[in-house]
Amino acid sequence: MTALKPVLSKHWNEADSFTIAGYQRNGGYEGMKKAFAMEPDAVIAAVKDSGLRGRGGAGFPTGMKWSFIPQGDGKPHYLVVNADESEPGTCKDTPLLMANPHSLVEGMIIASYAIRASHAFIYIRGEVTHVIRRVQQAVNDAYAAGYLGKNVDGKGFDLEMIVHVGAGAYICGEETALLDSLEGFRGQPRLRPPFPAIAGLYACPTVVNNVESIASVPAIFYHGVEWFQSLGTEKSKGFTLYSLSGHVTRPGQYEAPLGITLREILEMSGGVRAGHTLKFWTPGGSSTPIFTAEHLDVPLDYEGVGAAGSMLGTKALQIFDETTCVVRAVLRWTEFYKHESCGKCTPCREGTWWLVQILKDLENGVGKAEDLEKLLDLCDNILGRSFCALGDGATSPITSSIQYFRDEYLAHLSAGKCPFDPVASTLFVGARA
Amino acid sequence: MKDEALLSQMDSIIARYPKSRSAIMPLLHLVQASEGFVTPEGVELVAKKLDLATAEVAAVATFYSQYKRRPVGDYHVGVCTNTLCAVMGGDAIFAGLKDHLGIGNDERTPDGKVSLEHIECNAACDYAPVIMVNWEFFDNQTVESAKELVDQLRSGNPPAPTRGPKTLPTWKENSAVLAGISDGRANEGVQAGPASLAGLEIAHERGEA
Numbered sequence: 054m055t056a057l058k059p060v061l062s063k064h065w066n067e068a069d070s071f072t073i074a075g076y077q078r079n080g081g082y083e084g085m086k087k088a089f090a091m092e093p094d095a096v097i098a099a100v101k102d103s104g105l106r107g108r109g110g111a112g113f114p115t116g117m118k119w120s121f122i123p124q125g126d127g128k129p130h131y132l133v134v135n136a137d138e139s140e141p142g143t144c145k146d147t148p149l150l151m152a153n154p155h156s157l158v159e160g161m162i163i164a165s166y167a168i169r170a171s172h173a174f175i176y177i178r179g180e181v182t183h184v185i186r187r188v189q190q191a192v193n194d195a196y197a198a199g200y201l202g203k204n205v206d207g208k209g210f211d212l213e214m215i216v217h218v219g220a221g222a223y224i225c226g227e228e229t230a231l232l233d234s235l236e237g238f239r240g241q242p243r244l245r246p247p248f249p250a251i252a253g254l255y256a257c258p259t260v261v262n263n264v265e266s267i268a269s270v271p272a273i274f275y276h277g278v279e280w281f282q283s284l285g286t287e288k289s290k291g292f293t294l295y296s297l298s299g300h301v302t303r304p305g306q307y308e309a310p311l312g313i314t315l316r317e318i319l320e321m322s323g324g325v326r327a328g329h330t331l332k333f334w335t336p337g338g339s340s341t342p343i344f345t346a347e348h349l350d351v352p353l354d355y356e357g358v359g360a361a362g363s364m365l366g367t368k369a370l371q372i373f374d375e376t377t378c379v380v381r382a383v384l385r386w387t388e389f390y391k392h393e394s395c396g397k398c399t400p401c402r403e404g405t406w407w408l409v410q411i412l413k414d415l416e417n418g419v420g421k422a423e424d425l426e427k428l429l430d431l432c433d434n435i436l437g438r439s440f441c442a443l444g445d446g447a448t449s450p451i452t453s454s455i456q457y458f459r460d461e462y463l464a465h466l467s468a469g470k471c472p473f474d475p476v477a478s479t480l481f482v483g484a485r486a
Numbered sequence: 487m488k489d490e491a492l493l494s495q496m497d498s499i500i501a502r503y504p505k506s507r508s509a510i511m512p513l514l515h516l517v518q519a520s521e522g523f524v525t526p527e528g529v530e531l532v533a534k535k536l537d538l539a540t541a542e543v544a545a546v547a548t549f550y551s552q553y554k555r556r557p558v559g560d561y562h563v564g565v566c567t568n569t570l571c572a573v574m575g576g577d578a579i580f581a582g583l584k585d586h587l588g589i590g591n592d593e594r595t596p597d598g599k600v601s602l603e604h605i606e607c608n609a610a611c612d613y614a615p616v617i618m619v620n621w622e623f624f625d626n627q628t629v630e631s632a633k634e635l636v637d638q639l640r641s642g643n644p645p646a647p648t649r650g651p652k653t654l655p656t657w658k659e660n661s662a663v664l665a666g667i668s669d670g671r672a673n674e675g676v677q678a679g680p681a682s683l684a685g686l687e688i689a690h691e692r693g694e695a
Contacts, residue, residue: 305684
């Protein structure tokens with residue numbers, strides 16, 4: 054049985070956990086001081102050695118990303134943190150920033166020191182006002198403490214940190230769309246190469262990292278690289294936040310070493326809601342192909358989930374029980390991708406529109422059996438054919454649900470309607486009735 | 487909308503960025519804080535401040551769903567109807583509120599108090615079904631609790647958010663926060679809700695924290 058490992062969430066039960074006093078009482082900004090005792094290149098090497106990989110979905114090694122920034126090039130370097138948490142099911146960075154924003158600020162100072170950036174940005178979605186208050190206060194308090202501004206902590210380098218608030222666009226979680234948005238344009242993805250490490254913000258070398266990736270950095274320096282390496286699995290090191298939601302007894306944030314299984318998390322948290330059984334779930338948000346009860350023992354690390362046919366993504370474990378219609382669920386996700394497609398690339402813009410039309414007919418029981426093949430054909434013509442991964446993500450729930458639940462799609466056609474009662478899946482009947 | 491205080495706030499926002507055009511989004515939030523929505527005059531003012539064409543500012547203002555092009559209520563109610571919230575009750579809540587308020591999606595009550603919108607995932611899935619009012623969290627909603635909530639909003643007696651400040655700010659007040667103007671309320675409210683602490687509590691029970 055894998056044990057939980059609260060690190061980022063360890064002090065969330067303390068009422069002042071979000072303040073600089075609360076953070077420093079528990080060792081806050083000590084990791085920064087240890088990093089400052091090292092040369093910047095050694096800091097990059099330590100993060101590389103730790104094995105930390107991106108927690109925003111793709112799992113790219115964080116230290117390697119930092120090492121791609123050309124040094125001595127005479128250009129400004131930028132650090133941009135992606136706090137545009139919007140992937141359906143994903144709800145880890147939001148509670149992290151509400152309860153512990155200084156872990157991000159401290160991690161950003163270490164990262165900026167390492168890549169030699171004098172400006173760092175936090176791009177945070179605009180629909181979480183109280184989280185924005187907490188982050189702005191944390192940045193202000195870090196300035197007051199001398200950890201930001203001129204001559205950071207007496208180390209002889211300057212760092213300005215800017216909190217930039219978005220305005221409602223899922224696409225801005227895609228790193229190049231985020232950069233366009235931060236530059237003051239419509240948030241639309243860029244063609245790569247050049248990658249942000251060479252030509253990112255204002256066409257200068259830029260590191261874009263997820264909140265949780267950067268917030269994990271102080272602990273690496275505070276506890277040591279070997280400590281971090283001792284957690285997790287062979288290629289997926291460290292601890293991470295798993296976000297459990299849906300038809301479960303106890304939804305919430307579960308911080309554990311990478312490689313824990315859904316069975317273990319459900320066993321320790323009271324399982325699926327009483328009287329019901331697991332039907333399908335996402336391992337890492339709606340863009341990751343769905344799993345079923347046969348995947349309960351898949352190790353939730355980058356390799357394990359990948360080998361089982363999905364992606365670790367954001368570790369957003371959305372649990373749906375047998376009362377849920379999979380066609381309805383997939384239709385709703387598809388409507389989301391259609392709404393959020395930025396319109397730049399034709400396969401995604403037009404393709405998601407057609408996916409919705411076909412899925413609507415199937416859900417309403419007025420489609421045809423051959424529509425399933427048409428859906429798969431459309432997905433085949435969307436996947437990999439646009440600038441960014443939004444269109445790819447839109448195909449994941451469709452292809453995976455047809456793989457596991459083809460009969461349920463067909464049952465809609467033979468019944469001439471959706472065979473499920475939507476009331477049965479709500480929380481107001483059953484447990485709370 | 488050209489009073490001195492607003493113009494000087496705009497200048498201080500622009501000064502934060504290495505390049506002025508990056509200030510376009512906070513300036514549009516600030517226009518909403520002043521006018522309630524992105525007015526044509528607001529677009530012109532932002533364009534003038536940033537030395538851009540009005541079409542360039544309008545292009546940005548129309549891309550992002552939080553920028554409104556007509557007035558919303560003092561309390562803008564967003565019901566999450568993305569898959570997980572929808573399945574767990576969000577669809578029923580949204581239908582119930584439309585019926586209760588007598589308005590449709592993206593519409594406002596005649597008294598101007600409340601507007602209604604179905605929203606996408608708001609990163610609070612462990613508190614589903616979720617409602618946002620002026621982008622503050624109202625967690626674990628039911629059809630009945632949602633109706634009671636909007637009744638309180640309309641009667642001028644807004645309840646406190648579940649995870650947020652002690653009292654509910656208006657749409658304009660919170661738009662100023664989004665523009666980066668502090669309201670000094672970061673210390674109010676809980677540091678974490680119950681679901682955020684679920685794993686930590688279980689870790690303590692199991693001797694793993």
